[in-house]
Amino acid sequence: MTRTLTPPAPVSLKDFDAMFESVKNWGRWGPDDERGTLNYLTPDRIAAAATLVKSGRTVSMAIPINKVAGPDNPNPAVHLMSLMHDIPITDNGLSFGMCYLAMASHGDCHTHVDALNHVAYKGKLYNGKPAELLTSRGSEWGAITAYANGIVGRGVLLDAARHRKVDWLEPGEAVTRAELEAIEEEQGVRLGEGDILVFRTGHHARRLALGAWNNEPGGEGKAGLHVDTVPWMHERKIAAFLPDGDGETVPSNVEAMPYPIHPLQLVAMGMCISDSLNLEDVAKACEEEGRWEFMVVGLPLRLPGATGTPWNPVAIF
Numbered sequence: 634m635t636r637t638l639t640p641p642a643p644v645s646l647k648d649f650d651a652m653f654e655s656v657k658n659w660g661r662w663g664p665d666d667e668r669g670t671l672n673y674l675t676p677d678r679i680a681a682a683a684t685l686v687k688s689g690r691t692v693s694m695a696i697p698i699n700k701v702a703g704p705d706n707p708n709p710a711v712h713l714m715s716l717m718h719d720i721p722i723t724d725n726g727l728s729f730g731m732c733y734l735a736m737a738s739h740g741d742c743h744t745h746v747d748a749l750n751h752v753a754y755k756g757k758l759y760n761g762k763p764a765e766l767l768t769s770r771g772s773e774w775g776a777i778t779a780y781a782n783g784i785v786g787r788g789v790l791l792d793a794a795r796h797r798k799v800d801w802l803e804p805g806e807a808v809t810r811a812e813l814e815a816i817e818e819e820q821g822v823r824l825g826e827g828d829i830l831v832f833r834t835g836h837h838a839r840r841l842a843l844g845a846w847n848n849e850p851g852g853e854g855k856a857g858l859h860v861d862t863v864p865w866m867h868e869r870k871i872a873a874f875l876p877d878g879d880g881e882t883v884p885s886n887v888e889a890m891p892y893p894i895h896p897l898q899l900v901a902m903g904m905c906i907s908d909s910l911n912l913e914d915v916a917k918a919c920e921e922e923g924r925w926e927f928m929v930v931g932l933p934l935r936l937p938g939a940t941g942t943p944w945n946p947v948a949i950f
Contacts (some may be wrong), residue, residue: 787926788929804842833877856882
């Protein structure tokens, strides 16, 4: 039986710009704020998230670091053994194994978290800061170090693939605001102020089953959100967004805008967003635990000036 796919309805650039203005958080937390929506994650909300820990089960939401080049991984990680146990460092036989890792801070095969200096729109970063703040040396403002104390809070998985009763959404399919609300109702959860939205399309399941594909513009594409979900996130005061894929529907449905979700979230809202998660294990854990909420602990690397960093966010049940 042929599936009926759900490509997103088209959006004009004029409507996109109006939406951008409507969800702006510039100045909400002061002119120099560089934490954005993480300001919703107050100590009280973090403490409340800890009460969700019942079984003590922990689940990584990261893809294993990918060292193999492919159509969705043009910049594979470089991992070298720099010292092996065949060279003892003392006469009594003591030895150390050591290695070296070099990798991109972004990409479709690297689970990473974006900094607020990562995306600009019309020459501006979040909070109206000039894009020129980011130079070849990085930038002090809006760097990933603003998240150095961790991203900890209540995570809620909205599983679009489960809702549609498929293993994964196909490239180019979009999930709307109405569908996110339907998933909430089906799963018996509701996202609110300071929550972390964990969003599954089955992107990683498709890659494991069918192999890698070019999911960028000009390639096969990927499933993601319709832009009408962004005002919903703004209204709900969601603190962070953790999708498989990167949340974007490719090809884009917005006129002349290949990646509309990123500027709306990062530049307008100052939202903390992560890309390229593996949500297959956490989806299974949610089914087995019988709940779709859990504590999230994510620890970005403390890399001065950086536009993002690989990380390993963990769900705790």
